[in-house]
Amino acid sequence: MVIDDSIRQQFPILDQQVHGHPMVYLDSAATAQKPLAVIDAVRDFYLKDNAGVHRGAHELAARSTMAFEHARSRVAALVGAEGQEGGEEIVVTAGATAALNLLATAFGNASLGRGGKAAQRFALKPGDEVVVSKAEHHSVLLPFQELCYRTGAVLKSFDLDPDGRVLADTADQVITERTKVVAVTHVSNVTGAITDIKPIVRRAHQVGALVVLDVCQSVPHLPIDLHAMDVDFAAWSAHKMYGPTGVGFLYGRRELLEALPPASFGGSMVELAYLDRPASYMDPPARFEAGTQPVAQMIGAGVAADWLMDLGMENVAEHEKAIAIGLLRVGELDGVRILGPTTPEDRIGTVAFDVQGVHPHDVGQYVDSRGIAIRVGHHCAQPVHRHFGLMASNRASTGVYNTVADTDALLDAVSGVRRFFRVA
Amino acid sequence: MADFGMDDEDLEQMYQEVILDAARDPHGRVGDQADGGEDSDGDGVTIRVEHEACLAAESHQFNPTCGDQATIHVEVAPGEQGGPDLIQRIVWQGSGCSISQASLSIMVDLVQGQTVDHAMDLAADFRKLMESRGAGIEDEKAQDALGDAMVFQGVSKYPMRIKCALLGWEGMKASVAQALSAGRVGDKAVKEEQA
Incomplete structure (x- = not known):
């Protein structure tokens, strides 16, 4: 077309x-403007189906939950992250900034020993390194910089070429055996340059580091296949991809999300809660979705994802x-x-x-x-x-x-x- | 819905000659600081005190939405025998949009050599002007006192730009207050020592 x-x-x-x-x-x-399909979907939801999700047993609650989960699977399909069940690798957040803060906070919690042995793969200690680039949005830079201050890890950065493009071919020097996390932008929101992530992912995985990709500026404009890109985590927002504001996404490889401790606590993310002992938490993605969800916005985001896939x-x-x-x-x-x-x-x-x-x-x-x-x-x-x-x-x-x-x-x-x- | 933008006529009204002229060669700016650069957060700013007998202070003002920034340096001569405190010297370093630069320039012209009380009155009147949403202020004495600063009436229609115009005035108020409070603490310490 x-x-x-x-x-x-x-x-x-x-x-x-x-x-x-x-x-x-x-x-x-x-922020992108919204097509009628998205505006109508949000309006229809409020006209016909509005209810909270994953709680309650009445008809509207069931419809809302089905629609919410369907939207999650459509968002997953847009970015090549469809799992066996659909969208289980997609965590719904309040936005890309919230997604990145969730991740950095969860890494911090793991560094404090939360999440048990399985979560130790996310733990940072003094002398470990976190690598970003000089092209990062503050929403990538600051959560991970603060994580470094909390844990004693060292923040390093990729330099840029004169056009402002991340010097990805320096990955072998910048990423070292001490590097635990590499958080970089896929497309800069200033220069528009697409980062060549292949050498970065290859080197990061060679030293056992996790790759976090900021795909806010690539998802609305380019074909994205997170599985093929082999990144470990990714974050983006709905409102730049023609969906509503107030909702964003954290992608995580399923085995990683399963090991990741929660960062935000409250309703709908817990299995059993007590006064005198620790709670047990739900499986992902619910573990990371405390509180009432932005249901209408998420449904709008799912429609936006479908709309983009229809365009191609x-x-x-x-x-x-x-x-x-x-x-x-x-x-x-x-x-x-x-x-x-x-x-x-x-x-x-x-x-x-x-x-x-x-x-x-x-x-x-x-x-x-x-x-x-x-x-x-x-x-x-x-x-x-x-x-x-x-x-x-x-x-x-x-x-x-x-x-x-x-x-x-x-x-x-x-x-x-x-x-x-x-x-x- | 209110229209916060402008047509060509509004544009001319906002960017009057007085503003464009002042922004090109603003008064009171010292040092040779290029726009941006690693010192653009103001950490590297040092302005030499010229009047040793004065109370000197600086205030760094930053508008994070657009990067307008200025360090306003004042030297206040304390009023002797109950006389008024005087702004002996006011200079600044910084960079920003033409509205912020022109406002700093005109502010310097208005308060340099004036009493602190007069400067604070002007600042209060200027704030009223900027909060008037284009309507201006009725007080004719205040209009006269503000003089060239009245050209910013056109800017007051645009909520996104009011902060640009107020940047220098806020810095003046903060640095004068700091100079005076530091002075008072010092005076008190000296008096206590003597007693």
Whole structure:
């Protein structure tokens, strides 16, 4: 299926004027807009089936639970993580940030001896190493940095090439016998560069380290097969893949999730609870899903996963590549520098750029006045901005609904910025 | 629903000449700090005290959503014999958007050499202006006192940018308060020693 402009009819939000201009939405890396299929699914759930899941025995509770678990299996299918039962390797969380914090906290609990002998494979001690990269989002960097502070482990990082791409071919040097965890981004939310994870996974597994992959920016844009990639854990959110906010996912290989101690405690994750002795906890994924779940959001996420699979992720990638080529032309404008690869190979359509002499806040305001939504700031990734000698940047990013006309509008607007601010 | 963006006319109104001029060559900025870089968190900032008799202090202000940052340095001459405390010197180092840079510049022009009380009144009036959602302030005396700072009325329509305009003023207030409180503790210690 070729994706064309007609897909925009499924996104009514796009059909509006902003400040007297047709709105151009180029901020899908922050959050994607939602197709009618997802909006309708959330509405239908509240109209017909709303109830908590995995508790209660009435009809609505049964329907909600079935729908929730079906959604989990669809999300698993999207990322090549279908297990024997469906989605048993997918833990539902409040978002990607929550998923990564869950994992780092669980590793910390294992380091304190929780989870027994089986969990010792996750334990960190002084002198152990955790490896990240300089391109990490703060939601990867900070949970694992804090884990290091709690356990005495040492945080190391992959360096980046001049385009900001993770230097994966240095894996044999960066990852050592002391490395226990390697947490890296699959696609940077700033540079858009795709990390070559093969040498990283190979080296990590050679030394017995676990690989945690941040797939927030790859799942919505590229075909992903977590089993084939052979990563141990992965995290992403629904709202960037055209699903609702408030729900995200932690993927873990089944045998690892079974050994991992819980990080969040409460209802629906426990088998037997006592006042005078430790509780026994449920099997994964329930063990990691304490409290009332975001049911409507999860059902919306399942529909989003199906919707993407119907489009075909190969088609999505191909369509967005054409838009990326259009966006990359911004680098040809006077005084504009792209932070990231300047050609469309091995990158997605997330294009960060600096306009010399004009602060991103001012650039963002200027293009907003022309109805164009881009992200400005550090995009929750300060170290990669330091790599480029900057504090902040402008970022345009693609979704399935973007057109070449959108990229033309951005170029036209950005070409007027330096003149307006009297630096050209 | 409120429209927090702008059309071309609003854009011109927000970025008035006074703001664009001030942002290009802001008053009170010292040192040669490139945008960003490893010292951009302000740790590397050192501003030399020029008036030894003054109470000196610094306040680092940071807007984490966009990276605007400034270290505001003040030297306050303590009022003698019940006279008012004076802002003898105010300078800053930092980088950021044109709104934050211009506001710092105009703030320096307004409070340099003024009494602390006057500076605090101006800061309070400027905050009122920024919280006015584009409506401005009615108090004519305050309008006159704010002078060039009144051009930020256009910015007050945009909730996402108010913090940019307030950055320098917040830094001025914090550093002056710090200078005075440090001074008081010192005075007290000296007096106790003498007693």
